[in-house]
Amino acid sequence: MSAALAAANDNVRQFYVYQHRRNDTGEIFYIGKGSGKRAWDDHCSRYDNKIWRGCAKNGYTVEIVCDKLDEKHSFDLEVMLIAFHGRKNLGTGSLANLSDGGEGVSGRVLSEETKAKIGRAHKGRIISPKTRAKLAEYCGEKSSMWGKSHSPEVIAKLSASKIGNKHPLGFKHPQETLPDRQLRARRCQIRADNSSGFKGVQFKKSNNKWVALGPKPTGERGHLGCFATPEEAARAYDAAAVAAWGAGNCYLNFTAENDLAA
Structure with missing residues (x-):
């Protein structure tokens, strides 16, 4: 196997399936699929899940069920484990999951029409103080870029992408309009x-x-x-x-x- 093919295969097999176990009862209450720090992050999809918050309030432990999976097999395993443990909202088990699994948007490319619809739906939306407080918790030391810095190559790419930028941040008023x-x-x-x-x-x-x-x-x-x-x-x-x-x-x-x- 060539080095390029091996590297490509490593990129594909970057997913894992994880479970959350309650510290007070030892019960498994959530099954998920992810990559990177997904299993440990209280990401926004859980903020609105009251069942998950209720189970996690006394602390929980993250357990990796299986790693180094491609996306298809990680979805399949997620669906199987959710079906095995059952969902609380359906009265079939102990899980806080609100779906049967198998969903995801990895690699999804949105059409311009879809982007426009999403933009219109969010236009004028006001974020509540409670949500702002939760988002603020992930600034500073909890930020994914805390203590890190971009490589010179990445900085050069970011700089090149801004050349000719028409975004308002790069806009300057003509000097004659100053008075x-x-x-x-x-x-x-x-x-x-x-x-x-x-x-x-x-x-x-x-x-x-x-x-x-x-x-x-x-x-x-x-x-x-x-x-x-x-x-x-x-x-x-x-x-x-x-x-x-x-x-x-x-x-x-x-x-x-x-x-x-x-």
């Missing part, structure tokens, strides 16, 4: 997600103070100081905004006070 954009930014009111209630004011957790962010004498936006109350920070922003742009050319937090001062 108009700056004027609109100065005149815009408070954003809906602003927790301080004042423009140019943010809360700084490290010192429990309110920070004013506004125009400096150089014209650039910067740190204007820390204050005990958001009102004090808002007045600092107003003073800097009036000094830089004039009272009639920007949005102010305390318009009446600045009118009297004028």
